[in-house]
Amino acid sequence: MSSFSLSSRLSRREATGEGGLITGTNPAAFTTSDPLRLWIIQVGIIIVMAQLLSLVLRKLRQPKVIAEVLGGILLGPTAFGRIPGFTDSIFPPVSLPYLSLVANIGLCLFLFLVGLEIDANVVARNARMSAVVSLAGIALPFGLGSILSIPLYHHFIDPSVHFTYFMLFTGVAYSITAFPVLCRVLAELKLLDTNVGIIVLSAGVGNDIIGWTLLALSVALVNAGSGLTALWILLVCIAFTIFLLLPVKFVMRWLARKTGSIENGPTMFYMTVVMILVWACAFFTDSIGVNAIFGAFLAGLVVPREGGLAITLTEKLEDMVSIVFLPLYFTLSGLNTNLGLLDNGITWAFTIAIIAFSFAGKFGGCTIAARVSGYGWRESSTVGALMSCKGLVELIVLNVGLQAGILSPRVFSMFVLETLTLTFMTTPLVMALYPPERRLRVGEAARPAGGDERGQHDEKASIINEEQPWRHRFTVVLDKLDHIPSAMALTQLVLPPLSPPSDIMSTTTKTEGMDKRKIPEMSVEALQLIELSDRTSAMMKSSVADSLLHTDPVLGIFRMFGELNELAVTTSLSVVPHDDFAHSIAQHALRHASHLVLLPWLPPTAPAVADTPDTATSWERVAGGKGDKSPSDIHSQFVRGVFAQSKTDVALFIDTGDRMGARVGVFMHVFLPFFGGPDDRLALAFVVQLCLNPRMTATVVRMTKRDVVTDAGEGLERPSVVHLEDKAETGLRAQAPLTPRGDGPTVTSTIAMDTIYGRPTTETRMHSDTADNFAWSKYAHPLDTAHADNSAMRHALSRIHFSDAQSPAPLHTALRQARTLRETTSRLLIVAGRSRRLAKECHHGEMKRLLETYYRPGIPGVEGMRKTIGDVGTAMVLGGSAGAVVVLQAADIAVA
Structure with missing residues (x-):
């Protein structure tokens, strides 16, 4: 009896993962007690794939998000998933919750960085123009998305899903503009200091804020189950936002000054407070029925901008988020994207319609709004082309809809293809519409064709x-x-x-x-x-x-x-x-x-x-x-x-x-x-x-x-x-x-x-x-x-x-x-x-x-x-x- 008890204790004390590769254990084998090894393999494959694709797409002046999304799609059932044993060995279904947990942690941090990136002063300086372009870039796409959602719902969506929910997600996906990707496109094309760049940045900020608000409303309505409950969720969310933007923001500014974080960068204590605030906001919004990412986004808006504090905070977090966390999230999107489901004519017809309606809504609405505001047709069309950039923000919306059961895998794949297409189109379209010799910088008036740009x-x-x-x-x-x-x-x-030196003063x-x-x-x-x-x-x-x-x-x-x-x-x-x-x-x-x-x-x-x-x-x-x-x-x-x-x-x-x-x-x-x-x-x-x-x-x-020839015989020939x-x-x-x-x-x-x-x-x-x-x-x-x-x-x-x-x-x-x-x-x-x-x-x-x-x-x-x-x-x-x-x-x- 005693020997059995002793052997039982020894077996319970065995170290998890003991031996490993040396004892012949498969390092890629997944166990719930030790998921780290497979997670490391997954992360390594994901990062390498994203970086290799980025090297290729950088030559085409495409943003990195396209490489990350394409990498996820290739690792999913569209390409590598068709290799026998690949998915079961590298991305087995039982391992995805662990990958999803880390990816969603990174997504919350990314939305926090997006909140830090948004500067209300940019909107305030161009309030009238940005409001017109931003509202036009939301209203028309939302209307076109709502119209297209009717045949999409009847052909591809399960009747158990409420049509209203599907229409909301379709409209929000159409209305969104990827502000972070848009900033990178503007920088790549050297448009940040042009009239077009300023108005697009301002409109993009407003569009982003309204888009996240609509997404929060959509998620609240889906999770509530009834209109009255959704209204309560919305009111609580508005109250929480006001609470953050007024007293909490004041406290964060006071604490930053008290700790010297504005003058000398964030102290360890201030960073701790900021991280607690991020996860507290994410927890609260998730608890009331709104996605956790909305709370993280609000936390980014609360951090003071004085002294470049927001920039310094971003520098401390951005590398891990962009190198590790975001590729994980996009790989999860790719694993849920199966372009092989687009296997018949009606599906491709709807896919083309989704792309065409989405581009027409954004491009047409923003172009007309900019033209009415006083821009020429060339500048106005460039604004429309830039605002049609989708990128990772729409992918986040689509993933939220997929997790909520609003979108089917087939419709999700159709919208992912639309996102990639419009994002890929942005750079070449802007270069064609707005070449460098026709660009106007801030404060410059239009110059005649062929005139000197000085x-x-x-x-x-x-x-x-x-x-x-x-x-x-x-x-x-x-x-x-x-x-x-x-x-x-x-x-x-x-x-x-x-003044001349004293010793030459007399000669002056x-x-x-x-x-x-x-x-x-x-x-x-x-x-x-x-x-x-x-x-x-x-x-x-x-x-x-x-x-x-x-x-x-x-x-x-x-x-x-x-x-x-x-x-x-x-x-x-x-x-x-x-x-x-x-x-x-x-x-x-x-x-x-x-x-x-x-x-x-x-x-x-x-x-x-x-x-x-x-x-x-x-x-x-x-x-x-x-x-x-x-x-x-x-x-x-x-x-x-x-x-x-x-x-x-x-x-x-x-x-x-x-x-x-x-x-x-x-x-x-x-x-x-x-x-x-x-x-x-x-x-x-x-x-x-x-x-x-x-x-x-x-x-x-x-x-x-x-x-x-010199006397030494050293000549220099012509x-x-x-x-x-x-x-x-x-x-x-x-x-x-x-x-x-x-x-x-x-x-x-x-x-x-x-x-x-x-x-x-x-x-x-x-x-x-x-x-x-x-x-x-x-x-x-x-x-x-x-x-x-x-x-x-x-x-x-x-x-x-x-x-x-x-x-x-x-x-x-x-x-x-x-x-x-x-x-x-x-x-x-x-x-x-x-x-x-x-x-x-x-x-x-x-x-x-x-x-x-x-x-x-x-x-x-x-x-x-x-x-x-x-x-x-x-x-x-x-x-x-x-x-x-x-x-x-x-x-x-x-x-x-």
Whole structure:
């Protein structure tokens, strides 16, 4: 007896799942005592399927929700479920309740995030327009859905289901607009800052709120069983909503301020309170007969928006929700979706009718409403196309109807196909109706077809007066906090001094002071770039960009810099995908008629500049150190994108590690090796403008190559035509007609993203040589030009030493002169043109020798750096001859 008792106790103490795979147990076998192993397998398969489909559909610019829904459908009875044993092994029916529990937990968290994403201020700012579009986008689809529900009910729905319930769910499914998916489509198509984007966001918020209210009413009516009970449920739900939006919201705001969550992000205690509130609201709404997701949605509306608190809360939750929980929910939808049930003509006829009626209701209602409100037909139709986006919100409605027994599996599958079709249609339809060249940003009036997108006012503002050729409108690009010192240094370089130094006060004449007053007032547009990712928090930042302008630390620092320097600084913030950073900068500079884009470039590390090739050179620091893909490599691709897409002059400031920005106000000397071409002519004008500052002096050397053999026998041959063509073929990114600024007639040449160009023709070289000679004469011999009467110009040129140098190795000669100046000058800034476009010579041979001299094998980024800043800039950085280098590229209006 005792032995039996002992063995019984030992058997009860056996660990669950002991042994496992090693003992031959099937890890996919489901047991109610240990469901975790199969759950992990299910989650892994679901996430991998969703991510693989997302990679494919991303190429078609489709939102991620389509990949998740398609993944669920493929894993269900439509595709993989037809494989013998797949469903029984991976998704056995007894395991689905566990999967459903986790999926519904995630759904509640997702609806909480949707509530956080909704900003009532967006609706308030566009209340009249959004109300008209939103109501029209609900009323007409609801009516069409109610009409279509009559034949659908008689053909496919069990008579035990009340027709009223089915009609309500059909109308709600037709009326809904997927606000979260809509935000992502607007961001992907770069419509967030357009008139259409603003009105669609506002109408989408209102549509979402009304849609969830209708869904709550429908669920309450179904669960109540009688109209009177449904009325009581509705009244309790309204009272609970008012209770949350008034006293509870006040308490949550007070608690956020008390705990410092608004200033410093949510504390652990505040996060705990928020999570308790979410589940308490979900429990209450589920208890009174309304779905739990409605309570979670209301909890999101209660969280205060001050200080970006809602954004920070979203950042803490969104990854787990979007990566794990939502794919689980959509897989459950896919397991309930069997497209094989659409197996006859009448079913397909009704499916097509569902799609057509749904699109006609949304598109027609919203288009007409927008047209009546004053939009043109193109903008109105785009609003209609965007509002017809369904996405995951309709899927949630459909799943609620399926779980309530209102929808049959066949009708559910028909509506899922309608959801996928309309969501997939949204992006290509909007691109066809509203191409980029026809888009109007907020505050812009309609422009005539073929007109300049900058507008007439900005076109005039961007013109540089030849009598006073000073660039005074700048766009400063701010990306990271680490770039602030370089951005300040470059900005301060181009500013006129607040007052001349005391030791040169006696030489400053009244005439010079008068000329200084004639120089146009400097204005700077500081553009902060924030990456727009797939995360909900990134979307929220884009919708509240106006408020982020006043709280962003990078912009705040630069704004204070402007105040200290009596500089007019206007701040802007752009939330765009990383791949669109360059395009956003180019368009921003165009809209604000900037004369020059100031772009900082800071290496990851900045030790002291080395003087010999045996130590870590400045090149190694700028290249980003060792590794296959350094941060600077990635940033250099972004910089090359700005060079390629900008239709404005660009100045790139490279801090090689000597902390140039820390003492930019002291006396400084500038060195420019002038080789010729549009970029060097821009660099020459830039140096002259720098020398308006009495603290700046400069040395400008016109470099000319002579094909001679030195005594040592080291000759440099002129590159062959074949070599030039090979290099052009490998580096070419785009071809466009070139119209150099101030070079006379239009000249056709090859323009590339990088600094490698096709071989110029004799005609293009003659035009460029003529422009080079004119620019050199204008500045090197001012008495022979119209600038002789300009005293500001005379004083600037008096601080510049011009000379000519001929050498068989001009890059080496320029590098030696830079080193000589570095030894005699405490602060040396090197200015160089980016490319040798339209110039006579190629530096390929010299660059090869320089790389052999200074470049240590194993350091990545050589070719990337050379493509980014050009041969001259690379040579200057390689030699470690300056604390900072400014590389300039002249604008070409034909560059796409």
